[in-house]
Amino acid sequence: MGTVRLTMAQALVRFLANQYTERDGNEQRFFTGCFGIFGHGNVAGVGQALLEYAEDLTYYQARNEQAMVHTATAYARQKNRLQTLACTSSIGPGATNMVTGAALATINRLPVLLLPGDVFASRSPDPVLQQLEAPHDGDLSVNDAFRPVSRYWDRINRPEQIIPSALAAMRVLTSPAETGAVTLALPQDVQAEAFDYPEELFGRRVWRITRPVPDAAEIERAADLIRRSRRLMIVAGGGTIYSEATEVLRRFAERTGIPVGETQAGKGSMPYDHPLALGAVGATGTFAANRAAREADLVIGVGTRWSDFTTASKTAFQNPDIRFVNVNIAGLDAVKHAGIRLVGDARATLEALDVALAGYEVEAAYREASRKANGEWDAEVQRLYSLDHRPLPAQSEVIGTVNSFSEPEDVVVCAAGSMPGDLHKLWRTRDPKGYHVEYGYSCMGYEIPGGLGIKMAAPEREVYVMIGDGSYLMMNAEIVTSIQEDRKLTIVLVDNSGFSSIGSLSRSVGAQGFGTQYRYRKNGSIGLDTEDSPGGILPVDLAKNAESLGAHVIRAGSIGELKGALAEAKDVYRTVVIHIAVDRYEGVPDYESFWDVPVAEVSGMESVNAAYAEYTENKRAERRYL
Numbered sequence: 001m002g003t004v005r006l007t008m009a010q011a012l013v014r015f016l017a018n019q020y021t022e023r024d025g026n027e028q029r030f031f032t033g034c035f036g037i038f039g040h041g042n043v044a045g046v047g048q049a050l051l052e053y054a055e056d057l058t059y060y061q062a063r064n065e066q067a068m069v070h071t072a073t074a075y076a077r078q079k080n081r082l083q084t085l086a087c088t089s090s091i092g093p094g095a096t097n098m099v100t101g102a103a104l105a106t107i108n109r110l111p112v113l114l115l116p117g118d119v120f121a122s123r124s125p126d127p128v129l130q131q132l133e134a135p136h137d138g139d140l141s142v143n144d145a146f147r148p149v150s151r152y153w154d155r156i157n158r159p160e161q162i163i164p165s166a167l168a169a170m171r172v173l174t175s176p177a178e179t180g181a182v183t184l185a186l187p188q189d190v191q192a193e194a195f196d197y198p199e200e201l202f203g204r205r206v207w208r209i210t211r212p213v214p215d216a217a218e219i220e221r222a223a224d225l226i227r228r229s230r231r232l233m234i235v236a237g238g239g240t241i242y243s244e245a246t247e248v249l250r251r252f253a254e255r256t257g258i259p260v261g262e263t264q265a266g267k268g269s270m271p272y273d274h275p276l277a278l279g280a281v282g283a284t285g286t287f288a289a290n291r292a293a294r295e296a297d298l299v300i301g302v303g304t305r306w307s308d309f310t311t312a313s314k315t316a317f318q319n320p321d322i323r324f325v326n327v328n329i330a331g332l333d334a335v336k337h338a339g340i341r342l343v344g345d346a347r348a349t350l351e352a353l354d355v356a357l358a359g360y361e362v363e364a365a366y367r368e369a370s371r372k373a374n375g376e377w378d379a380e381v382q383r384l385y386s387l388d389h390r391p392l393p394a395q396s397e398v399i400g401t402v403n404s405f406s407e408p409e410d411v412v413v414c415a416a417g418s419m420p421g422d423l424h425k426l427w428r429t430r431d432p433k434g435y436h437v438e439y440g441y442s443c444m445g446y447e448i449p450g451g452l453g454i455k456m457a458a459p460e461r462e463v464y465v466m467i468g469d470g471s472y473l474m475m476n477a478e479i480v481t482s483i484q485e486d487r488k489l490t491i492v493l494v495d496n497s498g499f500s501s502i503g504s505l506s507r508s509v510g511a512q513g514f515g516t517q518y519r520y521r522k523n524g525s526i527g528l529d530t531e532d533s534p535g536g537i538l539p540v541d542l543a544k545n546a547e548s549l550g551a552h553v554i555r556a557g558s559i560g561e562l563k564g565a566l567a568e569a570k571d572v573y574r575t576v577v578i579h580i581a582v583d584r585y586e587g588v589p590d591y592e593s594f595w596d597v598p599v600a601e602v603s604g605m606e607s608v609n610a611a612y613a614e615y616t617e618n619k620r621a622e623r624r625y626l
C-alpha cells in the first residue's frame with residue numbers, strides 16, 4: 001500500500017470515520033459525528049478537515065463546549081458505550097470549558113473523545129491569544145488540566161505522532177474497563193501540517209468488545225459463599241445495563257429468588273413491578289431495598305462502583321457478617337468492600353454464576369418477603385404521585401404525571417437537584433434504557449445537552465428532560481441545538497425558585513437554607529430561607545427565556561394542566577418546554593437512610609449545634625467493610 005499526503009487533522013478525521021465496534025456479532029461505527037465550536041485554535045485544522053471530509057464524519061455545531069461533551073457522553077450511555085461522538089474545540093477557554101464534561105464522562109465510565117486545540121508546537125508566535133504562560137514550564141498549557149480527568153491523554157507535537165496516539169485512544173475508548181474521556185490536545189500549527197500517512201491507517205478497523213469471564217475457581221468460591229448465606233441481595237449498577245445483562249439478571253433473580261436493588265446508573269435493570277424488584281438502594285433508596293440491605297449477609301454487586309449514595313455512606317449494610325461478591329469488568333470496582341472479585345463481563349459472569357448455583361434458591365419465606373416489600377413500596381409511590389398538594393403541586397406529583405403519561409420505552413433524563421433522588425425512588429421503570437439520571441458527577445446543566453445526546457442516539461423514543469430552575473439557568477443554550485438538529489425534547493422545567501435540594505441540605509446541617517433562593521440583596525442582606533426574608537423573590541421568568549430560544553413553551557399552572565401540556569407536547573414537532581411551579585418545601589422523605597455531609601463542629605448558632613449532635617449520632621453507623 002502507498003501513502004496519502006494529508007494534514008494531521010485531515011488524517012485524524014478520516015481515521016475516526018473508519019473505526020467500528022463489534023459485540024455479539026453486531027458491528028457499528030464508533031464515531032457517528034463530531035461536535036464542535038470553532039476558534040483560531042481549530043478552524044484551519046480540524047475545522048477545515050471536517051469540511052473537506054463532511055461526508056465521512058458529520059459535523060454538529062454546539063453552543064457551549066461543556067454542553068457538547070455532555071451530549072456526546074449521554075449519546076454513548078444510551079448506546080451502551082458501543083458508539084460515541086468526538087468533540088473539537090479551540091484553544092484556551094473553548095478547551096477548558098470541556099474539562100467538566102471530561103470529568104463527568106470519566107467518572108461515569110463513558111467513552112468520549114475530546115480534541116482541544118493547543119498552543120503552537122513551534123512556539124514561534126508565543127504567547128498566542130489565550131495562551132497560558134508558565135514561567136517555570138515551557139511545555140505546560142491549559143490542556144494539562146485534562147490529565148486528571150482523562151483515561152488517556154496526549155499532545156500531538158508532530159503530524160505523524162497521531163498514528164500511535166489515535167490507536168491508543170481507540171484502545172482505551174473501546175475498553176469497558178478503562179473507558180472514559182480521552183483527550184488528544186492538538187497544537188494549532190500541527191493540525192494543519194502535512195505528512196505522508198500510510199493508507200492502512202484509513203482502513204476499516206473493528207474493535208471487538210468481548211465478554212470475559214472470571215477464573216472458574218473464583219466463580220466456585222462465590223457460589224459457595226452464596227449457598228452458605230441466608231439473606232442475599234443483588235445491587236445492580238450501570239454495568240448491568242451497559243453489558244445488556246438485564247434479561248440474564250432477571251432470570252437469575254427469578255431462579256434463585258435473590259431480590260434486586262438498583263443504583264442510579266443501574267435503575268431500569270429490573271421492571272419496577274417485578275416481585276423481586278426492591279427499587280432504589282442507598283441514600284436515595286426505598287424502604288424495601290434499604291431494609292433488605294440492612295439485614296443482608298451477602299450482597300452481590302453487579303457493575304456498580306459502590307458510590308456513597310449507593311452505600312448510604314457505608315451505613316446501608318449493617319449485618320456484622322456482611323460479605324460482598326463484586327461482578328465487575330473493572331478491577332478497581334471488583335476489589336471494593338473486600339469482596340470476592342469476579343472480574344468479567346456482567347452478562348457472561350451472571351450466566352456462569354447461574355450454572356455454578358444449579359439447584360440453589362433462597363428460602364420461600366425470603367422470596368415472599370421481597371414480593372411483599374415490592375407491593376408495599378409501590379403503594380408508597382402511588383401515595384406520593386397523588387398528594388393533591390395545594391396551592392402548588394408537589395414535585396412527586398409532577399414526576400408521577402410524567403411517568404404515567406410516558407410510554408415504557410421513553411427516556412427520562414436528569415442530573416442534579418432534588419429530582420434525581422425523587423426519580424430514583426419514584427420513577428416506575430419499564431425499560432432498561434428508559435431511565436437516564438447522571439449521578440456520578442451530578443452535574444447541573446447536564447439535563448438539556450444530555451437529553452439531546454439521548455434523542456440523537458434513540459430518535460424513536462420521546463425524551464423527557466426533567467430539569468430544575470437552577471440547572472436550567474446554568475445551561476439551557478442547547479435548546480437551540482436541539483431545534484437546529486431537529487431532535488425534539490420535551491423539557492419539563494420544575495420551578496421552585498431556587499436550589500431547593502441544597503436548601504434542605506443546608507437546613508439539615510443547621511445552615512438555615514442560606515444562599516439557596518433567588519432573592520434581591522437589600523440592606524446588605526441576602527435573604528435567609530424564611531418567609532419574612534428582606535428583598536423578596538427575583539423577577540425571573542424562565543418560560544419567557546425558553547420562548548426566546550425557539551422552544552414551544554407551555555405554562556402549566558396545575559397537575560391537570562400538566563396532563564394537557566404533555567398531550568399537547570406530544571404533537572409538537574420541535575422542542576417543547578413545559579413550565580410548572582412546585583412547592584419548594586414539599587419534598588419526598590428519606591427512607592431509613594443516611595448521607596454523610598459534615599456539620600460544623602463548633603458554632604455560635606443553636607441550629608448548627610443541634611445538627612452536629614444528630615450528625616455524630618448518625619455517623620456512628622458507618623462501617624468499613626473490611
Ligand SMILES: Cc1ncc(C[n+]2csc(CCOP(=O)(O)OP(=O)(O)O)c2C)c(N)n1
Pocket residue numbers: 416417418419441442443444445467468469470471472496498499500501502
Ligand atoms: C455544576 C454544579 N454546581 C453545583 C452543584 C451543587 N448543587 C447540587 S443541586 C443544586 C441546586 C439545583 O437547583 P435546581 O436545579 O433548581 O434543583 P432543586 O434543588 O431546586 O430541585 C446545586 C447548587 C452541582 N451539582 N453541580
Ligand SMILES: [Mg+2]
Pocket residue numbers: 417468469470494495496497498499500
Ligand atoms: Mg430549583
